[in-house]
Amino acid sequence: MPDNLISKKPQGTKAQNECPNDQKRNCHVCGGWHHPSVKHLDYVGHAATTHLILDADLRWNWEPLAFTEEGLPRFDANGGLWIKLTVDGVTRLGYGNADKKNFGDAGAREKEVIGDALRNAAMRFGLALDLWSKADLHATSERDLWFFRCVDAIRGAKTVGELKTVSQAAIAEAKARGDQEAEDEFLIEQADKMAKASPKTPPPARREPLDGDDLPY
Template sequence: MTDTIDALAKMREPVPSDQIHYLTKAANRDDKNKLGCKEQNGKNVSADGIYCGGYHVKSFHIAYWGHADLTNRLLEADPEWSWEPVSFDEQGLPTFDRNGGLWIRLTVGGVTRLGYGDSQGKTGPNAVKEAIGDALRNAGMRFGAGLELWSKSDLSAAVDDGEAREWLIEAEAAETIGEIRAIWQEARKAGADKDTLDKISVLGQERLS
């Protein structure tokens, strides 16, 4: 059986530089002047001093970790790692929320944490795979995997959002009105914001209707 401390320490190891990839976001959406993203072109192509070697207009770079590399890290940390959707539909398939997002539970070294992913509005089989990969990266981040790739602002927002959403997902997974009410009480005592409490209340009302 995998040692929990060793598994969690492995998850927190920095991402090797050769496994970091970049998405680009144009600094000016009307810009048509594409250049090679190399240091010699400087600020004419890179708005943040990162040079990815691609060919694009002046852009910001968004670092990400590929699904295969994350899977390899999970296997290194715990060969018996697993994930499961938080809920299933009538056909026994993972339930996606109204936004096309998927909540999962990721278990590594006997520790389970929540994650959320989506496919940015896409549809079809590839969209499902993209949502799963996104959810695994999100859950992996809560184990410290790839944490350094998040900007400080993104990291703060992601942690805050995840903490708020845990109350919602617990309420969505509750089987009775009584359980939802108990979750609402716990969330209030824990200092959950009004928006989160209101959403839990709406879930309770929907169960009654």
């Protein structure tokens, strides 16, 4: 996720959010007005989400899951909104909600809810998953590191003797781990390396038949 598309969202405690105005400060991190000890979370805003979806599909679209009798989006009892987001012909659901505020322009909360629903639905397509998860989604497992290290060693062998040594070591460790998939892959890599290293035997030269040669009827 490009850094220029990541914003900072203040996430305060109940006491910090409800502190008197004389305790609030203009924040140099997010530009908001809140308690100075509030923590900030990385998030992708409405505009950045729209920008990223447009990069994927210029004809993307969203619509409410339900409509009122007047044809307007139907918000639920909590003021939340279910939507359908369609990108590249695939449709997935999303849900948005926002806290009620004592200030703000008319319709500001509804727009915030729509933006939240778009981000939630876009997450189903993989947008900004790293920001939603506390885990490292791109972390490589110990097994994968070992597996790719063995494959690189087999492919990088310079001699037949070295190839046999690294292949046998990798296969033995795969058996010790009980990893049949890795063992099969190492055998394939070894055979492929041997096939590439073996000189090709040229086909026998064609000659004209001589007297006495057996000829097919």
